[in-house]
Amino acid sequence: MRSLRFALVAASLIAGFANASPADPKNGAEYTTLSSPQPVQATGKKVEVIEFFAYHCPACNAMEPTLNAWVKKQGDNIVLRRIHLPFQGANDPEAHLFLTLEAMGKLEEYHGKVFRAVHVERQRLMKDDAIIDWAVKSGLDRAKFLEAWNSFGVQTKLRRLQAVAEAYKASSTPTIVIDGKYVVSPATVAQANKIQGMNEALSATTQVMDALVAKAAKTK
Structure with missing residues (x-):
């Protein structure tokens, strides 16, 4: 099962991101940008947010209330889509x-x-x-x-x-894609900010998502 692996936040794997910040996320640290952006279904000024998840994924289960609260806070700024990653194949x-x-x-x-x-x-x-x-x-x-x-x-x-x-280059869960191009996960945010607790990682992830939604909205 390739769900969120918080072991990746061990010091040996997070060197080099000391200047990262959830409020000012860096491409290649807390998030990556797809080389081939995907079409979005959101219309108007709304920003599309996709969650790749799996029902058996413990981190997805942990993230569910945090994500729901974040979606409610964003209101009409976004449109959320969920896609279940097919871990067992077709x-x-x-x-x-x-x-x-x-x-x-x-x-x-x-x-x-x-x-x-x-x-x-x-x-x-x-x-x-x-x-x-x-x-x-x-x-x-x-x-x-x-x-x-x-x-x-x-x-x-x-x-x-x-x-x-x-x-979407989504191979683990949970993975969030914003505006068809910005890819972020609690694992990458935890790595970039040397976070070891799940609650802290989820909170920091929503900060990155806030920043990326704002970034995407500027181009609408």
């Missing part, structure tokens, strides 16, 4: 669940419930059968869930996920 069951909930219009209601099932209730939602069983026990209609699960739209999006992740 048929990744967790990504399949995410896309199915999205297609059913149930994502807002069930997104947090999936995190709770995995990280609090310790349920193993890593296989199709286990996920379908959980969905039904959690109140979703089995027929409607399977209809969305097997739909052409969901299947097509699922097959495209790996190519999408590669285009």
Whole structure:
């Protein structure tokens, strides 16, 4: 599992970033810029923010309340998109669940419930059968869930996920992409600022995200 690796903040791996600051992030330190920026879906003055995440990722679970609070604070400045990284390949069951909930219009209601099932209730939602069983026990209609699960739209999006992740250079979670070009993660921010605590890293990451949203907004 390639989730956030806070071991990377060890002193031997963070030398050279002593002048970094979350409020004044440096390209190549706290964030990187894609050599091939990707098209954005946000319109007008809004800045697109994408979170690459995975339901089994402990750091994604830890970041969820921080990210939700940050999104609320940003208000109309941004549009948030979530993309589940397909760690298990083209048929990744967790990504399949995410896309199915999205297609059913149930994502807002069930997104947090999936995190709770995995990280609090310790349920193993890593296989199709286990996920379908959980969905039904959690109140979703089995027929409607399977209809969305097997739909052409969901299947097509699922097959495209790996190519999408590669285009954004997203290989670990959580990874945030702002305006289709600025890539940041708690791991890189922790490295750059010699932060070892998760809460501190998440807080610093939102500061970097603030700065990058402001930077992107200037070009709108």
